[in-house]
Every structure is written in structure tokens, then in C-alpha cells.
Amino acid sequence: MPPDRLTASIGRAGGRGLAPPASAAGRRSVLTGWGRTAPSAADVLHAIHPDVVTAAMSVAGERNGPGRRGLIARGLGRSYGDAAQNAGGSVLDATWLDGVHQVDLERGLATVGAGISFETLMARFIPLGWFVPVTPGTRQITVGGAVAADVHGKNHHVDGSFCSHVREIDLMCPTGPVTVSAESDRDLFWATAGGMGLTGVITGATVQMIPIESSYMLVDTERVPDLDSVMDAMRSGDAAYRYSVAWIDCQTTGRHLGRSVLTRGDHARLEDLPDRLRTPQARARSFMPRTIAGIPIAAPGGLLNPVTVGLFNEFWFRKAPAKETGRPHTLAGFFHPLDIVTDWNRLYGPRGFLQYQFVVPDAEGETVRTIIERLAEVKVASFLAVLKRFGPSDPGPLSFPIPGWTLALDLPVGYPDLDRLLDGLDELVIGAGGRVYLAKDSRLSRSAFRAMYPRVDEFLELRARVDPEGLLRSDLGRRLGLCDDPPPAARTGQERPRGRPAKTAGVNKATGARKAAGVNKATGAKKAAGATKATGKKAPRSGTAGGSGAPKSEARPPDPGGPTSRDRRRP
Amino acid sequence: MIDATGRPQSVLVLGGSSEIAQAIVDLLVAARCRTVVLAGRPGPRLDEAVDRARAAGAQTVESVPFDATAVDGHVAFADSVFDRFGDIDLVIVAAGVLSHQPDDEEDPVLVADVLATNFTGPASAMLAVCRRLRRQGHGKFVVLSSVAGDRARRANFIYGSSKSGLDAFAQGLSSSLVGSGVGVLIVRPGFVVGRMTEGMTPAPFATTPDAVAKAVVRAIGSQALVIYVPPVLRWVFAAMRQLPEALWRRMPA
Ligand SMILES: NC(=O)c1ccc[n+]([C@@H]2O[C@H](COP(=O)([O-])OP(=O)(O)OC[C@H]3O[C@@H](n4cnc5c(N)ncnc54)[C@H](OP(=O)(O)O)[C@@H]3O)[C@@H](O)[C@H]2O)c1
Numbered sequence: 001m002p003p004d005r006l007t008a009s010i011g012r013a014g015g016r017g018l019a020p021p022a023s024a025a026g027r028r029s030v031l032t033g034w035g036r037t038a039p040s041a042a043d044v045l046h047a048i049h050p051d052v053v054t055a056a057m058s059v060a061g062e063r064n065g066p067g068r069r070g071l072i073a074r075g076l077g078r079s080y081g082d083a084a085q086n087a088g089g090s091v092l093d094a095t096w097l098d099g100v101h102q103v104d105l106e107r108g109l110a111t112v113g114a115g116i117s118f119e120t121l122m123a124r125f126i127p128l129g130w131f132v133p134v135t136p137g138t139r140q141i142t143v144g145g146a147v148a149a150d151v152h153g154k155n156h157h158v159d160g161s162f163c164s165h166v167r168e169i170d171l172m173c174p175t176g177p178v179t180v181s182a183e184s185d186r187d188l189f190w191a192t193a194g195g196m197g198l199t200g201v202i203t204g205a206t207v208q209m210i211p212i213e214s215s216y217m218l219v220d221t222e223r224v225p226d227l228d229s230v231m232d233a234m235r236s237g238d239a240a241y242r243y244s245v246a247w248i249d250c251q252t253t254g255r256h257l258g259r260s261v262l263t264r265g266d267h268a269r270l271e272d273l274p275d276r277l278r279t280p281q282a283r284a285r286s287f288m289p290r291t292i293a294g295i296p297i298a299a300p301g302g303l304l305n306p307v308t309v310g311l312f313n314e315f316w317f318r319k320a321p322a323k324e325t326g327r328p329h330t331l332a333g334f335f336h337p338l339d340i341v342t343d344w345n346r347l348y349g350p351r352g353f354l355q356y357q358f359v360v361p362d363a364e365g366e367t368v369r370t371i372i373e374r375l376a377e378v379k380v381a382s383f384l385a386v387l388k389r390f391g392p393s394d395p396g397p398l399s400f401p402i403p404g405w406t407l408a409l410d411l412p413v414g415y416p417d418l419d420r421l422l423d424g425l426d427e428l429v430i431g432a433g434g435r436v437y438l439a440k441d442s443r444l445s446r447s448a449f450r451a452m453y454p455r456v457d458e459f460l461e462l463r464a465r466v467d468p469e470g471l472l473r474s475d476l477g478r479r480l481g482l483c484d485d486p487p488p489a490a491r492t493g494q495e496r497p498r499g500r501p502a503k504t505a506g507v508n509k510a511t512g513a514r515k516a517a518g519v520n521k522a523t524g525a526k527k528a529a530g531a532t533k534a535t536g537k538k539a540p541r542s543g544t545a546g547g548s549g550a551p552k553s554e555a556r557p558p559d560p561g562g563p564t565s566r567d568r569r570r571p
Numbered sequence: 572m573i574d575a576t577g578r579p580q581s582v583l584v585l586g587g588s589s590e591i592a593q594a595i596v597d598l599l600v601a602a603r604c605r606t607v608v609l610a611g612r613p614g615p616r617l618d619e620a621v622d623r624a625r626a627a628g629a630q631t632v633e634s635v636p637f638d639a640t641a642v643d644g645h646v647a648f649a650d651s652v653f654d655r656f657g658d659i660d661l662v663i664v665a666a667g668v669l670s671h672q673p674d675d676e677e678d679p680v681l682v683a684d685v686l687a688t689n690f691t692g693p694a695s696a697m698l699a700v701c702r703r704l705r706r707q708g709h710g711k712f713v714v715l716s717s718v719a720g721d722r723a724r725r726a727n728f729i730y731g732s733s734k735s736g737l738d739a740f741a742q743g744l745s746s747s748l749v750g751s752g753v754g755v756l757i758v759r760p761g762f763v764v765g766r767m768t769e770g771m772t773p774a775p776f777a778t779t780p781d782a783v784a785k786a787v788v789r790a791i792g793s794q795a796l797v798i799y800v801p802p803v804l805r806w807v808f809a810a811m812r813q814l815p816e817a818l819w820r821r822m823p824a
Contacts, residue, residue: 028708028750028751029750030750030751030752035575037574037575037576037792038572038573038574038575038709038792039709039752040572040708040709040752041708041709041750041751041752041753042708042752069707069708081575082572082574082575086708087572087658087707087708087709087752088706088707088708088709088752089708350794351792351793351794352575354575354576413575413576413792414793416789418576419576419577419578419602422576442574442575443574443575443576443578445603446603475572475709478572478658479572479574479580
């Protein structure tokens with residue numbers, strides 16, 4: 001059963017879903033990512049309120065030693081790999097935290113629960129003239145997931161990734177809840193952006209939306225005969241467009257290697273629209289995405305083979321206009337073309353598929369060609385690939401985007417020797433100074449991961465501070481060595497004197513102090529102002545955490561990372 | 572964790588010195604498996620297997636004493652392995668003996684020994700390990716069965732029936748594991764040229780430990796419950812099972 005259905009069915013119909021959170025045992029369910037590979041079983045718990053998260057955290061803390069399996073939050077299950085799975089532990093279904101808590105329509109600020117989907121955000125905010133600042137190729141993702149993966153969209157070259165539009169994150173760390181902004185605790189904020197949920201359970205966020213006049217896009221489309229031309233066109237022309245993406249046919253070889261359909265555009269202003277779309281205003285800002293089909297659960301494997309995919313790619317290329325400018329598209333049609341078919345991931349059959357998305361620096365555009373060539377050579381049935389340009393990166397140690405070229409490829413897992421093929425691509429990407437996207441990853445090795453994300457120790461250090469006992473765990477974390485036993489605290493403790501000799505103490509004290517002040521002020525202010533807000537309402541040490549939490553923290557060895565936020569909050 | 576392409580990071584072998592299992596471990600280590608736990612009867616053969624896995628480049632290679640027939644110790648054995656090494660992604664059930672049937676037929680105790688080594692012992696060990704796999708919520712058994720279990724033959728029905736038993740046990744276990752995150756892969760090789768079959772004339776469609784290993788490694792990430800090596804044996808034995816008894820019992824050894 002696909003994850004979204006699964007959580008939906010347990011969630012809405014399940015008998016134990018509403019059991020008192022204190023007995024939070026959850027219900028054992030098998031989960032996979034969107035690629036439907038590498039299943040594992042976890043106790044799925046419905047995070048109907050941040051209190052449930054607190055309770056789950058203290059339950060997870062009770063188990064010690066190798067029996068500890070920890071917990072991770074899960075949104076709509078659109079990560080392709082194992083990011084939102086936690087074998088043998090707890091998985092918090094965060095889609096229940098779907099409230100809109102505070103809205104500032106003057107400035108376009110929305111404070112929402114982490115479980116709200118982009119689709120819901122769009123349905124509610126587009127008619128009011130506000131749009132999400134960044135959206136990936138599907139709107140079936142949650143705000144929490146978007147933060148945890150620091151998602152990007154077709155506007156990265158102009159607007160950066162999602163977290164650069166996030167003002168505050170409500171984060172439930174094992175050391176206590178915090179509302180964190182890039183100003184109040186820069187390290188924690190940016191480690192959470194792209195941190196794949198391993199710094200805390202994200203319960204809410206304040207997002208700076210962007211103003212729009214209409215729910216239409218003005219789009220220029222052109223067919224481009226080969227890779228060089230499309231890269232030239234993007235290099236020289238993208239700056240003029242807010243949104244830009246090229247769909248590449250990875251099956252053509254020779255002269256037409258990398259032939260593409262390049263679509264670029266921006267939000268349409270009212271004056272840009274023809275009369276029939278402009279009036280009444282409700283129509284100009286209507287958002288009524290449709291789904292036209294669904295894929296049955298028992299879709300057989302092999303539907304997407306080199307022949308069918310080849311036909312599709314041919315069709316896609318030919319149906320695109322040779323050149324067309326300023327044509328109005330709906331938002332959904334422009335941003336989320338695949339969302340019209342629900343459960344399209346099932347097309348890959350029972351064995352599933354994966355997506356390989358990498359980025360390489362600008363100067364390494366040749367790597368993109370080499371990789372497309374390799375795929376074309378082995379004739380793996382790669383569905384349309386998506387090529388984009390990235391602008392400057394976010395400061396997060398695990399945030400994916402770096403300036404340059406990013407290519408995303410869907411590949412069926414059943415293809416023989418796919419593992420070795422992709423290991424080879426990893427080497428190329430590492431050689432070019434690039435990396436792959438963790439939200440899509442399901443197969444990267446530990447060593448390749450470290451080579452791609454050289455700042456991982458920074459991340460582990462931060463984790464040692466906010467999760468000293470290693471309660472936050474996921475299958476992805478286990479695979480990549482982000483939540484090993486013994487907990488990261490020990491490891492980073494060894495490395496710290498070597499890395500930053502004299503400054504260490506000072507740095508920690510400084511952040512500690514800054515954080516204590518900043519955090520308390522932030523939460524305090526918010527509590528006073530937003531009395532209606534559900535998140536963060538409970539005191540840091542809520543009743544549920546008291547019993548098990550207190551002895552636990554006493555038993556804890558002296559924390560190398562300085563006082564924890566829970567300690568700090570003690571008067 | 573077993574990744575999307577079916578590569579485990581840790582493996583436990585029951586019958587660690589098995590030639591077929593060693594060939595599988597070689598491939599797993601080449602595909603980045605970091606922890607190899609070889610459980611078996613202590614001795615030079617087990618030591619050699621440890622050396623070989625180390626030479627292949629695994630980060631942690633340890634041998635652990637394990638006797639398939641010592642069922643009383645299986646729970647403690649499983650607990651100690653999981654407590655010591657953490658998550659085990661793949662468990663290869665390889666312990667087995669191919670005995671000399673004419674001797675066995677003369678000696679009821681020998682028959683019981685074969686069954687204990689090939690069927691009841693591994694079944695008990697699998698259950699013990701299974702408790703821990705269920706708890707960790709992921710993992711996979713690779714069970715080395717045999718085509719000999721598809722239909723018991725006059726010439727080796729004692730071995731054949733032990734493999735039938737193990738095979739049926741593994742199928743049932745697989746059903747019981749639905750929803751647990753743990754999977755089962757049953758491997759039915761034909762005649763494998765190697766130590767176990769030394770001195771015997773290879774049967775048609777004979778294969779090698781390396782070929783079995785390749786097929787196993789390829790199937791780990793799939794949802795297949797049963798694979799044959801070579802694959803053609805699936806159809807050969809589908810036909811064999813339909814042969815009239817009068818013909819079947821004349822099958823050569
Ligand atoms: N070779 C074939 O033609 C063939 C065909 C189909 C299936 N299989 C099956 O594949 C598996 C592996 O066979 P193989 O070809 O690799 O043969 P192998 O090298 O002889 O391996 C058999 C393994 O079983 C171990 N073993 C025997 N009795 C044991 C006990 N009481 N406790 C623990 N371990 C015990 C042996 O350990 P020691 O070193 O201590 O003896 C050895 O490691 C067996 O289950 C076999 O039945 C083999």
C-alpha cells in the first residue's frame with residue numbers, strides 16, 4: 001500500500017489513532033518513500049497536536065541501548081527514498097498538524113502547522129493574492145517536509161530555496177521545543193533547513209508568501225534540438241525569467257542528445273490576461289487543480305520500458321510548440337504537471353523506482369552531458385529528465401542546492417546493475433564538486449555522502465547539541481551514518497578539539513547565551529501575541545514529559561555541547 | 572539498511588563457512604556491506620571464511636560460534652549477535668549437509684541428524700533471529716533451499732525431504748512476516764559444483780557458487796519469494812512435479 005493511502009486509512013478510520021497520546025504506542029505499519037523501494041515497519045503515530053510529539057519523544061527516550069529506535073516525522077511521503085521511515089521505531093504522521101494559525105495579509109506572512117500541504121496553502125492563499133514562495137514539482141508535500149528538505153523550485157536561480165523564505169520554524173527538539181529563526185539561532189535554523197527531520201520534529205513554520213495578481217502564468221515555450229543549445233539558452237536567458245525548467249529527453253543519442261523542451265515564465269499580471277481570464281476577479285485567481293486519472297495499486301511492472309518511455313518522450317517533445325511566447329498557463333499546469341495523475345509512482349510496478357538528482361557547479365556543465373550520455377548508452381528507460389539552474393546556496397550544511405546545474409532523472413529500480421551505474425555517476429558528481437539530493441536519495445553510500453556534503457560534521461555537532469541522546473532517527477540517517485550508535489555526541493566530542501582548538505568554549509557559550517535570550521524572547525512574544533496558536537502553547541516541560549524526562553536528563557552524562565535548551569529554560 | 576537497489580550494510584550467515592554463502596558475502600562486501608558476522612562451528616574452515624571476508628574489504632568481520640543442531644542456545648545466540656552488532660540487514664541461512672543416503676537409510680539416527688542440520692535446527696535459529704528482526708522492523712532472510720526439495724527423489728529423499736521442510740517453513744514464515752518490514756527470499760539452486768558435491772557427477776543444469784551468489788544478490792531488493800538457479804530449473808521442476816510416479820522413481824541418481 002502506498003504511504004499516503006496507508007496513513008490516510010489508518011489516520012481517518014483507524015481505531016487506535018485517537019488513543020491518549022501518553023500511551024502513544026502507535027500502530028505497526030510498513031512504510032516506503034515515493035519510490036516504493038526499501039520498505040520498513042514502524043509504529044505510526046498521529047501527531048494530532050504538538051503535545052503528542054512531546055509524548056512520543058519521551059516514550060522514545062525511555063528505551064535505552066541498542067533497543068532504542070527513536071522517532072522521525074513524516075509528511076505526505078513524497079521523499080523518494082527512506083527519509084521518512086524509521087524501522088522498528090516511531091514515525092509521527094505530521095499531516096495532522098495542518099492548521100493555519102496566523103495570517104498577515106498585508107505582508108503575506110503565514111504561520112501554519114507543519115503538516116499543511118502546499119495544495120491546501122495554494123487553495124487558501126491564491127484567491128487572496130498570495131502564492132508559496134517556492135514549490136517543487138508536486139504540491140502534495142507538507143510545509144514541514146519542505147523545510148526538512150529545504151526544497152527548491154523552478155525559481156531557484158532567482159529566489160533561492162524554500163527556507164530562505166521561512167521566517168521561523170517551530171521545532172520540537174528532544175531537548176525541548178523552540179521557535180527558531182535564522183536570527184535567533186542561526187546554526188539550528190540552517191541545520192534544520194535540509195536536515196531531513198534529524199534536528200527535531202518540525203511542528204510549524206512562518207512562511208513569507210509572494211504576491212500574485214492572478215492564478216495564471218505567462219509562459220514561453222521552445223523546443224531545443226540538443227543539450228548545448230538548451231544550456232546556452234538557459235545560461236544566457238534565465239535571468240530574464242523568474243521560473244525556468246527544461247525537460248530533457250535522455251534517450252536520444254548522437255546529434256540530438258539532450259533535446260529538450262524549455263519552459264520559462266512568470267506570474268501573469270491582470271493586465272497580461274485576456275478578458276475571459278481576467279474578469280471576474282474570482283476567475284483570475286481561481287485555483288481548481290484537477291486530477292484526471294489514478295493508477296491502480298496492482299499496476300504490473302514493466303509498463304515503463306525503453307519502448308513506452310521512448311514513445312512518451314517523443315510525444316512530449318512533439319506536442320510542445322516549436323516556439324511560443326506569453327501563453328497563459330494555469331499554476332497547476334505549469335508547476336505540477338504530474339499531479340494530474342494520482343499515484344503515478346505505481347506505474348513503475350512492484351519493484352519501484354528511484355530518482356537521481358544531482359547538482360554540479362556552473363563550470364562543470366560537461367558532467368551533465370557525460371551523465372546523459374551514459375544513460376543513453378545503456379538504454380535504461382529514463383523518463384523525462386528535468387534540468388534547472390541553481391542560484392546561490394543556503395547556509396545549511398545539508399541543504400542541497402549549490403550554484404550550477406541540477407538534473408533529475410527517474411529510473412526504474414529493476415534495471416540490472418543500476419546500482420553500479422549510479423555509483424559511477426556519484427563518482428562523476430563528486431569529481432565535479434557536486435552532490436545528490438537527499439530528499440530523492442535511496443542508495444547513496446556513506447563515503448559518497450561525506451564527499452558530497454563535506455560539512456556533515458557541523459551537522460552532527462549541532463545534532464549533538466539538540467539531540468544528545470540520539471532520539472531522532474530515520475532509515476536514511478541509519479544508512480548514511482547520521483544517527484549511529486554511539487550517538488553523534490561522542491564522535492563530534494573527539495573531533496572538536498582538533499577542529500576548533502581555542503575558540504570552542506567561546507563559541508559554545510556565545511551561541512548558548514544568544515540562544516537562551518533569543519529563543520525565550522521569541523517564544524515569549526509569540527505566546528503573548530498569538531494566543532490562538534496551537535503550537536508552542538504548552539510549557540516546555542509539559543506534564544507528559546515530566547515523569548520520564550526528568551530522571552533521564554539527570555542520568556545523562558555531562559553534555560559536551562553546553563546546556564541544552566531544556567536546561568536553559570529552567571529558572 | 573538495505574537500500575533501494577537491494578544492498579545491505581550488514582549480514583549474518585548461519586553456516587558461515589558455506590561455500591555458497593562466502594560467494595554471496597564477497598559480492599555484498601563489494602557492494603559496500605560493512606559488517607559481516609559469520610556464525611558457524613569453530614574451526615579452520617570458519618577462520619578461512621573470516622579471512623576471506625576481511626580480504627574482500629569489509630569493515631567488521633567476526634565469527635560467532637553457532638551449531639544448527641544446538642537449538643537450546645539459539646535465542647541466546649540471536650540476542651548476543653544483535654546486541655553486539657546492532658541492526659542486521661540480511662540473514663543467510665546456509666547450514667546444511669548432503670550426506671551419503673545409503674548410509675542414512677541404514678541408520679535412523681543419521682537421518683535425524685540430517686533433518687536437524689538442514690531443517691529443524693535452521694528453523695529454530697530462524698525463529699530466534701526473527702524475533703529480533705521483527706523488533707528492528709526491517710531485514711531479510713535468504714534461505715538456501717534446493718530443487719531437491721521440489722520433489723523427493725529415490726536417490727536422495729532424506730536430504731530432499733529436509734529441504735522440503737525448510738522450504739515450506741520459510742514460505743510460511745514469509746507469510747507471517749507480512750507487515751513486519753522483514754522479508755524472505757528462498758533460493759532453490761540445482762546441482763552446485765563445489766565442496767558439498769565433491770566427487771559427484773554434475774546433474775544437468777549444474778551451476779556454481781558464484782552464479783548462485785549473483786542471482787541472490789540481484790534478488791535481494793526484489794519482492795520475489797522464490798528464485799531458482801539457474802532460472803530454467805523453475806520450469807524443469809514444474810514439469811518434474813507432473814511426471815507420473817512410475818517414471819519419476821526411475822530417475823537416475
Ligand atoms: N552444493 C549444492 O549442490 C547445493 C545445492 C542446493 C542447495 N544447497 C544448500 O546450500 C547451502 C550451502 O551449501 P554449500 O554448497 O555452500 O555447502 P558447504 O560449503 O558444505 O556449506 C554447508 C555449511 O553448513 C555448515 N554446517 C553443517 N552442519 C552444521 C551445523 N550442525 N551447525 C552449523 N553449521 C553447520 C557447514 O559448516 P562446517 O564448515 O562446520 O561443516 C558449512 O558451512 C546448504 O544448505 C545446502 O544444502 C547446496
